Amino acid sequence: MIVIHSEEHRLQAGRSELNDGQLVPCYEKPARADIVRARIEAVGLGPIVEPTRHGIAPLERVHDAGYLGFLQTAWDDWVAEHGADIDALPLNWVAPGMSRRRVPRSIDGRLGFYSFDAGTPITAGTWRAATSAADSALTGADRLRAGDRSAFALCRPPGHHAGHAFYGGYCFLNNAAIAAQSLRDGGAARVAVLDVDYHHGNGTQEIFWERGDVLFVSIHADPADEFPYFCGHADETGAGVGDGANLNLTLPWGTDWNAYAQALAVAAARIREFGADALVLSLGADTYGGDPISRFRLVSEDFLRMGAAIAGIGLPTLFVLEGGYAVDDLGVNVANVLTGFEQ
Ligand code: Q9C
Ligand code: ZN
16 A cells, blocks of 8 residues: 655654653653654555645635734744743643633743643744644545555644644644545545544544544544543444444453454444545554553554454545654554454
8 A cells, every 4th residue: 555654754853751650751752653654665555655735725724814824923922032942841731611712922921822732842843843744644635536445644743632623632734534525525425534543532532523434443542541531431432424424442451452353343334334435544653552641552563463453344445643652662553453354
């Protein structure tokens, strides 16, 4: 399968994130994409091509224009206030009952307004890296439209935690949602998004919450225990014409392949029943037992089985890279899903 990849991913290289009460080196770092690329080349998965630039219009199909404008200038505004030696991190958020009527003027106020965690630094290259990732996903969608059975957007920063007007969870632009919307706009009547990242894809859920034409299915750690904590529960099924087009399959800490495979079978059955024309696969490999911030127990061979199960859905499939922080094994785990799909 064709692999779409831009070197501009490395422009997102945050120094630190707030985790367990301290600033620690960012888990979401350029080495992640480098090791995936190296493994893709080693196994000869397919040609690696540059994304084509798609501009801002397909981003505005999914994200708020004010939010996109904020993201474009956030770093310059931060530097004007605080200098360039520190990454931009938010410190204040609204709690329920507090007003959100106005967008604050100061950069510190706006960072809090448009975010939901302190783990997602904005840096000098964030906007360029994030748009390169969206362009990779959009180029992959173009390939499906041209008739390819599959494509892989090897991109970072990831996207599935980013909503219509917010960033967080290392995500700024929702690459998978942007690609799914592009497939709809290109003529697919129904599109499914399956999210196998360890964390709930809260941004994708929010974007398609009231949509009956895009099915969102996510398999993830129970948000009662795990990030993003406030959504991803099984009783969240969508609203309006989208009621029933959102499926959350939650699993406990310690989940191994046996239990995971059962959830994957439920997800596959729901996607087949939905009658989608294409599948966007949010591919996080942080379900791996060796992941430093996650608590599932998949082993590397399980990712081959995961790929085979995804192939069994029988749809043209665009894989979009999300999380996975056990960097040394990330290349093998991600490539295993893709080779498992192709076999
Ligand atoms: N103590 C993705 O996988 N912080 N994002 C976790 C753990 C946020 C993960 C802190 C994790 C976000 C794309
Ligand atoms: Zn994740």
